[in-house]
Amino acid sequence: MIPSIIRKSSVIFIRTYTKYISFRKHPKLFYSRNSTSTSIMLKSARQVVPFNKVQGVASTNVHAYSNGDDDFFSVERHYLHGIFMGFKWQCVEFARRWLLMRKSCIFQPVGHAADMWHDLKFVERVTDGKKFPLKLFPNGSSHKPKRDSLLIYSRSTELPFGHVAVICDIVPNFIRIAEQNFIYHSWSDNYAREIPIVIKDNCYFLEDEDEICGWIEIEDNDELQPLDETKLDSILKKYQEAKPIGTLKRCSITDKTFHSMNNWLNKDDPAEKYFMDLFGANLIRADTDTLPYYKVDQDLTLSIGSTSNELHEMFMDATNYVIQNDDILKNFCIPEIFWPKIRESWLHERDLAMTGRFDLAFDGQQLKTFEYNADSASALFEMAIIQEKWAQAVKLNHTFMSSFQLHRLLVKSWKKICSNLNINYVHLLIDNDKDEILTALYMQNVLKNANIESKLCILFNNLYWKDSKIIDNDGNEVKLIWKTWMWETIFSDYLQAEQNGNLNRKINNEHPRLCEIVLNDHIKVIEPLWKVIPSNKAILPILWSMFPNHPHLLCTEWTLTDNLKQRGYVKKPIVGRCGHNVTLFNASGDSVLDETQGKFIDRNIIYQELFLLPKYEDYYAIIGSWIVHGLFAGFGIREDKKLITDAESPVTACSVVWK
Structure with a gap:
């Protein structure tokens, strides 16, 4: 339910x-x-x-x-x-x-x-x-x-x-x-x-x-x-009154009888079964012996909603500015061969955007954005479905959970997009990655609820060329795809294929390359190509220059300034995922507070003002606020004992108390 x-x-x-x-x-x-x-x-x-x-x-x-x-x-x-x-x-x-x-x-x-x-x-x-x-x-x-x-x-x-x-x-x-x-x-x-x-x-x-x-x-x-x-x-x-900001509190279920429950998920649902295969069937998390959850009031819920909508519009304004200025676009390190197609996507595929997630920080007084994961659906299933299932299983007394509209608005948006395109079949294109498989299985459920047929394509081994078109092994032509692949990976695949002379051979019964599917003029993509701009952290210095001292932005620069050194700062690659290759420096910049390793070490760097989070019972909480088809749809919380959250940081249930 x-x-x-x-x-x-x-x-x-x-x-x-x-x-x-x-x-x-x-x-x-x-x-x-x-x-x-x-x-x-x-x-x-x-x-x-x-x-x-x-x-x-x-x-x-x-x-x-x-x-x-x-x-x-x-x-x-x-x-x-x-x-x-x-x-x-x-x-x-x-x-x-x-x-x-x-x-x-x-x-x-x-x-x-x-x-x-x-x-x-x-x-x-x-x-x-x-x-x-x-x-x-x-x-x-x-x-x-x-x-x-x-x-x-x-x-x-x-x-x-x-x-x-x-x-x-x-x-x-x-x-x-x-x-x-x-x-x-x-x-x-x-x-x-x-x-x-x-x-x-x-x-x-x-x-x-x-x-x-x-x-x-x-x-x-x-x-x-x-x-x-x-x-x-x-x-x-x-x-006249000031907008109340609201409160966030970490709580725990004290009733131990809930700890060993293993029937709270539906084994007949592919996404829920896969979740159990990954994380087990018990309610209790592996990293704790309690049943933690967060509680927010209606004021914070409303603050997150209005902040997210405002930030989305600001990111869209910045995206438009970047796309229209070659000198600015160069900072995003996107090969110029793709610029015309990005601009075409921005002009004609604005309405193909499905999801995006803001990483928001809350210190009890202010909401700040760290970044916009505009081309990612990570943790979508956990926030949209699992936390409500968890709340029901532990009999949590709540008005509703923090992602209350997420599933319904996803269904609604898919219906609208497919109706506008006159397409009723979606191919879900993913890597052989456990988190991507979980998210894709959930998205299939969303599509099923929207009465839209779909097919899961892992590494596109079941896609083939036929008469210059791409079809699946059931004979369905690929016209609309939902992907979890990074656009940067697709760009690299294209450049490699072009260098090796393996591009657009279109030989019947051969598998197409990743770039041949996603950059195909006859195939629509969700998330569309223009999303490569707002999802790139190079947009953060642009936002700061367009909206200086905005209450929901952190000072972000291309170079490390004395001002940032004095405040403390974060060094981030402009392209990355899951918190990889991020380093946090204290005020004065002479000590590392936390850092992560990863595969994005060779990317250009931006420097962002350090915004320290309060601890909630030894945990730091990051708010993941979802935008669906351009509007706020709900949020969830990831927590961790380390300062930098990543893909391993657990999603923790969050209830909303509405008075």
Whole structure:
């Protein structure tokens, strides 16, 4: 059983299900008035606006942003001028932001959108604290709806927490409303949709497909004016708040009866069976005699989510900058023969990105990024599946685990990518490595859940040339691959084949080379070629130059500066994996704190500011925060007694306590 967040409108509802259940089983209907009649249009007939993009603009300057769909929770707070609005991009967030921008007011926090009908008594003006009472008019009231009122929906099966919209206009026989997180098409006018007004016995009924409680008006509404954003110092400090960072704590299960359990995994599941073959069937880890786990609160969860989304956009900006500048791109030590193909990939394959993982450090006060593993899926299975299985086995009291959306968003992203490409068969191309096999077996499960067929290709021994195409031993043409191979390995294979004259021979029944598969113009690749830029640590000095002193970045330079020596620094190869060939120096730079060996000793070096982690019961914890298809999807924790985490550092369960 995998934790899911089921939410609609303003809030989240967290439960555990054997499968995710969507509340909306049918396309959402909305109304559009023309000169002669009301036409009912299907939501599915219009293109869905992606998450974080503007759907429309209401009341001159209040943007409505898309949440993408009904089953996504961004795990990201939104503040405007220091005032908490709500979660991106829920309906209550829009209502609070509209009131602030159009009326200079806010209302107190509410649990759910439906609660506004009973719990809200007034709004407060943020410039002087004056309270303006609210008047409630139930649907079917003799009082005609007015502009600038809040429209409140009841709880229902479709809307378990209700919904709130803003009445932005009244026209004959209709009201016009603006809203978020209800329908996801773009709207060009100043409203999202129209709702018919029906007059019965001199009473006004608003007829929508979902039940409406009524509308809320502000007394003395004419006294309220839009917020003057040129005079933000007029906002009272009591309405502004700093973003809380949150807490992280290491805990242990003390009940010894759980230590010898060996039936907590499913032996009939290939990935779980392989995990047992690698690590055994017991709950207890080999390096400890306890059952450790980490506990984070909702504030840290939200901080990790917003930090990860912000960092991803920054890395994408830096990637774009690098790709457009030859002098900068040279620092990445990528042979120039591949530059045109990288640029083409960036232009045309942006949406083929599936996963990336930030290594984040948390010292109790700050979140800093060490690097972006943009071309790696290491530990995906452990974080997405194993930690939840573990939590259930030990009967951990938790709201949900830290990777609560990861599996579901992987399934969703595969469906979207394959649908856009019109491909329903994926070849998983991996080395004969135990960690890669585990990850690939899990990815096959994800694909199966997405109703996409797949084939696991270890060292591509079951792939062949046939009539200048690459097929597998079942006769399926290779059109879309998911790989674990490093792009640098593929580049080396290409250059070696070119030097030996063994490139693109395309002889029937012969095995293709690695580079002939992955660099093939007729085969799409996940992760795409442009990912070689953000995954290269040469991007870290670029980021520091573009966003100097950013609170989530560490000072990183091409050369060892006196400033870095004084702070302490880390020496890293620009290309590497699993913490190989990393050295940590103390402040003054005269003592090595920790170092690792590896096969990346001949790579160019960058120097990054040292950021020491606190110890949790003799362990150092690194947060692995996942980006799926461009958005934060959850996180996990790796811990180790040494300062540098690597592939052997165990993934440790992390629960989220949501109050």
